[in-house]
Structures are given as C-alpha cells and as structure tokens.
Amino acid sequence: MPIRSLSSALKLGAAILLFLAGVWAQASGLVDEFRFYWPDIRYLSVQHLWLTAISGGLAVVVAVPLGVLLSRPSVSRWAESLMQLLNVGTTIPTLAVLALSMSFLGIGTAPAIFGLFVATLLPIARNTYVGLRSVSPALMEAAAGIGMSPLQRLLRVELPNALYVIFAGIRTALAINIGTVPLAFLIGAGGLGELIFTGIDLYDTVMMLSGAIPTALLAVLVDVMIALITFLVVPRGVNPARQR
Amino acid sequence: MIRLDNLTKVFDTPDGAVVAADHISMEVPRGEICVLLGPSGCGKTTTLKMINRIVRSTSGKVFLDGEDTSGLDTEALRRNIGYVIQQIGLFPNMTIEENITVVPKLLGWDKQRYKTRARELMDMIAMDAEAFLKRYPSELSGGQQQRIGVARALAADPPVMLMDEPFGAIDPINRAVIQDEFLKMQAELQKTIMFVSHDIDEAIKMGDRIAIFREGKLVQYSEPDELLSAPKNTFVESFLGEDRALKRLNLVRVRDVISDEIGTVVGNDTLTTARERIDAHGYRDAILLVDDRRRPIGVISRDTTGSHQGYCRDHMRGLPAVVNLGDDLRKVASLMFAHDTTWLPCVDDNGTLCGQITQRDMTHHLGSRYRARRSAADSEKPVGS
Ligand SMILES: Nc1ncnc2c1ncn2[C@@H]1O[C@H](COP(=O)(O)OP(=O)(O)OP(=O)(O)O)[C@@H](O)[C@H]1O
Numbered sequence: 001m002p003i004r005s006l007s008s009a010l011k012l013g014a015a016i017l018l019f020l021a022g023v024w025a026q027a028s029g030l031v032d033e034f035r036f037y038w039p040d041i042r043y044l045s046v047q048h049l050w051l052t053a054i055s056g057g058l059a060v061v062v063a064v065p066l067g068v069l070l071s072r073p074s075v076s077r078w079a080e081s082l083m084q085l086l087n088v089g090t091t092i093p094t095l096a097v098l099a100l101s102m103s104f105l106g107i108g109t110a111p112a113i114f115g116l117f118v119a120t121l122l123p124i125a126r127n128t129y130v131g132l133r134s135v136s137p138a139l140m141e142a143a144a145g146i147g148m149s150p151l152q153r154l155l156r157v158e159l160p161n162a163l164y165v166i167f168a169g170i171r172t173a174l175a176i177n178i179g180t181v182p183l184a185f186l187i188g189a190g191g192l193g194e195l196i197f198t199g200i201d202l203y204d205t206v207m208m209l210s211g212a213i214p215t216a217l218l219a220v221l222v223d224v225m226i227a228l229i230t231f232l233v234v235p236r237g238v239n240p241a242r243q244r
Numbered sequence: 245m246i247r248l249d250n251l252t253k254v255f256d257t258p259d260g261a262v263v264a265a266d267h268i269s270m271e272v273p274r275g276e277i278c279v280l281l282g283p284s285g286c287g288k289t290t291t292l293k294m295i296n297r298i299v300r301s302t303s304g305k306v307f308l309d310g311e312d313t314s315g316l317d318t319e320a321l322r323r324n325i326g327y328v329i330q331q332i333g334l335f336p337n338m339t340i341e342e343n344i345t346v347v348p349k350l351l352g353w354d355k356q357r358y359k360t361r362a363r364e365l366m367d368m369i370a371m372d373a374e375a376f377l378k379r380y381p382s383e384l385s386g387g388q389q390q391r392i393g394v395a396r397a398l399a400a401d402p403p404v405m406l407m408d409e410p411f412g413a414i415d416p417i418n419r420a421v422i423q424d425e426f427l428k429m430q431a432e433l434q435k436t437i438m439f440v441s442h443d444i445d446e447a448i449k450m451g452d453r454i455a456i457f458r459e460g461k462l463v464q465y466s467e468p469d470e471l472l473s474a475p476k477n478t479f480v481e482s483f484l485g486e487d488r489a490l491k492r493l494n495l496v497r498v499r500d501v502i503s504d505e506i507g508t509v510v511g512n513d514t515l516t517t518a519r520e521r522i523d524a525h526g527y528r529d530a531i532l533l534v535d536d537r538r539r540p541i542g543v544i545s546r547d548t549t550g551s552h553q554g555y556c557r558d559h560m561r562g563l564p565a566v567v568n569l570g571d572d573l574r575k576v577a578s579l580m581f582a583h584d585t586t587w588l589p590c591v592d593d594n595g596t597l598c599g600q601i602t603q604r605d606m607t608h609h610l611g612s613r614y615r616a617r618r619s620a621a622d623s624e625k626p627v628g629s
C-alpha cells in the first residue's frame with residue numbers, strides 16, 4: 001500500500017534525522033546541557049501524558065457514544081446539522097478553546113483538561129459518525145433480515161465495520177491532543193509546555209528543545225501505540241493493515 | 245405455506261405516491277419454489293421484503309403455515325425465514341464460519357452444534373470447509389460468496405427462504421452450476437421458497453410456479469408449462485419472448501410425449517418379416533431391432549429388406565441414439581437434429597424399450613394449448629436435471 005510505505009519512509013527519515021541531530025548534539029556538548037533538564041523532562045512528561053490520558057480518555061468515552069447516537073436512524077433528521085456544527089467547532093483554534101475554557105473555569109488543570117477534551121472530542125465523534133454511516137446499507141439489510149435486533153446489529157455488524165475509521169479518528173485526535181498540551185501551560189496546567197515557553201521567553205534554545213523534543217517523541221509514541229491497538233483490535237476482514 | 249393476502253405497498257415519494265405492490269394475493273405450497281418474475285421496477289423485491297418486514301406493508305396480510313405473521317415479533321419472524329439478498333451482504337468483519345453460524349448463534353445453539361452445522365453446510369454447498377471456514381469474505385470469489393450467502397440463509401434450517409436474485413452476480417456458466425446445485429439441495433431440503441428473478445430462463449428452470457408482475461400487479465401465477473403454453477395476455481406473451489414454445493422443451497419430459505406403440509424385430513426374424521412389419525406400421529426408413537430382453541441394439545433399414553435376404557441379426561445398422569423416459573425434449577430435439585432422424589427409441593432406467601418419440605408427437609404436444617392437468621400431475625418438475 002502506497003500510503004503505508006510512504007509513512008514508513010517518513011518514519012525512517014525522521015529516525016535518521018534524529019540520529020544525525022544526536023551526533024551533532026553530542027559533538028557540541030549539548031547532551032550535557034540537556035542532562036541538566038532531565039529531572040524536569042521526566043516530571044513534566046508524566047504530567048503531559050496525564051493531561052493527554054485524562055482529556056483523551058474522557059473524549060473517547062463521550063465522543064464514541066455521541067457518534068453512535070448521531071448515527072441512529074431515529075435522529076438522522078438532526079444528525080447532519082449537528083455534524084455541521086461539530087465541523088465548525090473543529091475549525092476554532094485550540095488556543096481559543098483553551099482561552100475560552102479558562103475564562104469559565106479559571107486557571108489550572110481543570111480548564112486545560114476541559115479545553116483539550118473539547119478539541120479531542122470532535123474528530124472522534126465525527127469519525128465514529130461517518131464510520132457508522134458508511135457501513136453499506138446491504139450489510140444492514142442482511143443483518144436485519146437475519147433477525148438481529150438493533151443492538152445486535154450495532155455491536156456485531158456496525159461497530160466492527162466502522163472500527164478502523166473510529167480508530168483513525170482517535171489517532172488523529174490524540175495527535176492533536178498531545179501536540180496541544182504544551183499550550184495548557186499557558187493556563188497553568190504544566191506539561192512540557194513549561195520548558196518550551198520558558199525556553200522561548202529566556203532565549204534558551206536548549207531549554208526549549210528539552211520540551212519540544214520529548215513532546216514530539218511522546219506524539220510518535222502515542223501514535224504508534226494507537227496504530228498497534230488498531231492492528232490488534234480491528235477484525236482482519238475489515239482491517240486494511242492486515243489484508244494479505 | 246406462504247400465503248399473501250391483498251398485500252399492498254404504497255411508497256410516499258416527493259413526486260407523489262408510488263404503488264409498488266398492488267393487492268398481491270398468492271399462495272406458495274410447502275416445499276415449492278415460486279419465482280417472482282417481471283421487468284425492472286415491477287415490485288418483485290418490494291413484495292418479497294414485505295414477507296420478512298424489511299419493508300412494512302401498507303395493507304394486506306402475510307400468512308406462514310396458516311399463521312398470520314402480523315402477530316409475530318419481527319426478530320423471531322426473521323429468524324425463521326432464510327434471507328438471501330441480491331448484494332450478498334456477507335459480514336466482512338466475520339470469517340466465513342462466523343458468517344454462516346450467525347443465525348444459530350442468535351438462536352442460542354451451543355458451540356459444538358453450530359460448529360458441526362458449519363461443516364455440514366459447507367458440504368452442502370460443495371465447498372471445502374478446511375480451506376474456507378477461516379477465511380474472510382474479501383478472500384472469496386463472487387460466486388463463492390454467493391454460495392456462502394445461501395449457506396448462511398440455510399444455517400438454522402428455516403422452513404421458508406426468501407431469495408432476491410441470489411445468483412444475479414455470477415457469470416452464466418457458474419450460474420448454471422450453482423442453480424443445479426441449489427436444485428439438488430432443494431430436492432432434499434424441501435424448503436418453501438420465494439425467489440426473485442428477472443431472467444425468464446432461470447425462472448423456468450428453478451420455479452415450480454412463476455408469478456409474473458407488472459407495475460405492482462400480479463398478472464399471472466402459473467406453473468411454468470402452463471405459463472409458456474397459455475400466457476394470459478399480450479404483456480406476458482411478449483415478456484416470455486417469441487421462442488417461448490422452444491423454452492417449453494426444457495419442461496416437457498419424454499414420458500409425457502412417448503407413444504408406446506412401436507414395431508420391433510429380433511435377431512432371429514428374417515428380413516422378410518422385417519419388411520412386413522415396416523409396411524404394417526407404415527415406417528418410412530427403418531425398424532428397431534431389440535435383444536431378447538427388449539433392449540434396443542440396432543435398426544434394420546427399409547432398403548436392406550428390399551435388397552437382401554437372411555436374418556435380421558446379420559444386417560443391422562447401428563443405433564443412432566436412445567433417449568430415457570426422464571430426459572427433456574430439448575435433449576431429444578438436439579439428438580434428432582444431430583442424427584438427422586425424426587424418431588428415437590425410448591428406454592426406461594433398465595434400458596428396456598418403452599416406446600418411441602417422434603418429431604410429430606413433439607410438435608403436436610408443444611403446439612397444442614395446455615391441454616390436460618393430467619400431464620402436469622405426473623410430469624415432475626425438472627428438479628436436479
Ligand atoms: N424505498 C422506496 N421509496 C420509494 N419508492 C420505492 C422504494 N423502493 C422501491 N420503490 C419503487 O417501487 C417500485 C418497485 O420497486 P422494486 O424494488 O420492488 O422493483 P423490482 O421489481 O424489484 O425491480 P428490479 O428488478 O429492478 O429489482 C419501483 O417503482 C421503485 O422505484
């Protein structure tokens with residue numbers, strides 16, 4: 001598959017760049033400077049991941065059922081306009097969302113989690129909805145004709161067939177989420193943003209990179225993790241990554 | 245077994261009401277295949293889908309086994325009806341085994357039972373269980389998928405089957421093979437089947453009865469032979485095609501047309517005797533020679549009796565062809581053309597002579613309007629032919 005080989009080529013390229021950067025860093029004595037920030041990096045990375053885990057987890061828990069609900073035939077009359085609304089919502093910059101949530105919830109972890117939650121919610125809900133709606137009508141008719149109840153149809157036919165698209169949504173959403181967490185620092189929630197923004201303010205490149213590089217690594221890590229879960233969870237018959 | 249009583253469906257569309265099925269009343273006896281046939285958009289699918297409530301009827305009733313189904317729970321009703329949709333509709337997220345055991349699982353069978361059933365079904369549709377059960381639908385050819393679709397519908401052994409152009413997506417050669425397999429299966433299973441088709445030849449081959457639809461109305465509901473010999477109106481006539489008399493060849497069996505009066509000679513008869521019998525029967529070119537158990541072994545030609553003396557056994561010619569009582573007239577006609585003859589001897593399953601079939605008898609039989617119910621009663625359907 002061209003897309004897969006492209007993405008693996010990109011990953012390889014990234015790894016090589018990373019390696020070269022490492023060599024350069026070693027030579028210029030940067031590594032020692034980074035070591036200085038190691039305790040901060042560790043502490044803030046954990047905080048960073050927590051922010052992602054809580055806001056992302058909440059978003060999955062809310063967005064998937066929301067997408068399921070919107071895809072039910074009984075609400076199909078409003079579903080489209082609601083999806084349009086969500087689409088518009090997606091275009092609002094995350095920083096604006098954070099700012100808004102701060103103006104309601106004040107400073108700290110709570111508004112950050114809420115803002116991240118909202119930003120993550122939309123792609124997942126949209127993909128769930130689209131994934132479920134794109135299950136072929138013939139399949140639905142076969143499932144109904146066989147005597148499955150609406151719930152059985154959802155669990156045994158619709159969700160398994162939409163799962164790949166849903167996971168793609170989760171993957172996108174978490175990538176956005178983890179990349180947005182640094183902004184949470186601006187409203188006092190910590191995370192690797194602390195190193196990034198402080199580094200920028202102080203013209204301290206090393207400090208800034210000590211935040212930026214781990215953020216990038218975490219993003220890749222989470223992405224690979226979701227890809228792995230997708231690979232394992234989505235049934236082989238409907239999993240493009242597992243087609244023989 | 246399946247009885248429709250004034251079943252009607254009106255679709256409300258932006259351009260006004262569309263009457264897709266207009267007071268359809270018909271009955272399919274237990275164990276028979278009824279083919280719904282007609283041009284596109286005439287309401288076949290709609291009628292079929294009202295039986296398992298994929299489409300809600302506007303009015304009218306469906307009875308299964310004498311029971312009004314409107315009182316039944318929708319899911320329970322559907323689990324008792326095998327359903328094969330035109331688009332096949334296998335679940336791509338499930339293996340073949342999971343696909344064909346879906347209904348047994350819904351019905352709560354235990355694992356041992358539905359696993360055994362899956363293998364049984366694969367045998368039935370002539371597919372290798374070991375090779376296919378663990379595959380996914382996307383790893384099968386179209387024809388294989390279609391068979392699995394049929395197997396899935398048969399899984400819980402429902403008494404009634406609804407099939408919407410089940411063999412539509414297959415090329416003609418494989419379609420004929422699957423049709424034959426299906427008929428063989430049906431001969432054993434004796435399901436009551438409603439079968440949608442828009443292929444007249446398929447309808448004649450598969451149907452014990454054929455229902456012709458036109459613009460939502462049931463125009464004619466007859467057995468195939470009656471349909472072909474006595475179309476009710478010009479619409480049916482033109483739908484069946486100019487060659488409908490030829491199509492009947494498939495339906496009529498040798499035993500329906502055979503004349504048991506046939507003169508024969510045996511090896512020990514003299515050519516003079518042969519000549520006398522030829523003249524007595526008014527045969528034009530030859531007389532049949534049989535052995536002592538009345539099995540046809542050759543012919544004595546008229547010319548030979550004129551030019552030679554002696555015993556028949558020394559002057560026989562080879563037999564052009566022999567037809568069996570169960571053969572259809574299409575085969576007979578083909579043999580007659582191939583051997584340039586106007587008559588053929590007919591034998592039973594033991595090879596014993598039963599009579600003969602002549603071109604004139606065939607023409608007469610096909611040319612006459614549908615005459616006697618009698619022949620319908622004793623001529624079996626072309627099941628498994
Ligand atoms: N859901 C629907 N809404 C509105 N009209 C419909 C609907 N389904 C079918 N119809 C109309 O009802 C009529 C009968 O349709 P149906 O699908 O029963 O035809 P058919 O005989 O199965 O045709 P085909 O051989 O093309 O499958 C058609 O005029 C069709 O346009």
Ligand SMILES: [Mg+2]
Pocket residue numbers: 288289290440
């Ligand atoms: Mg149809």
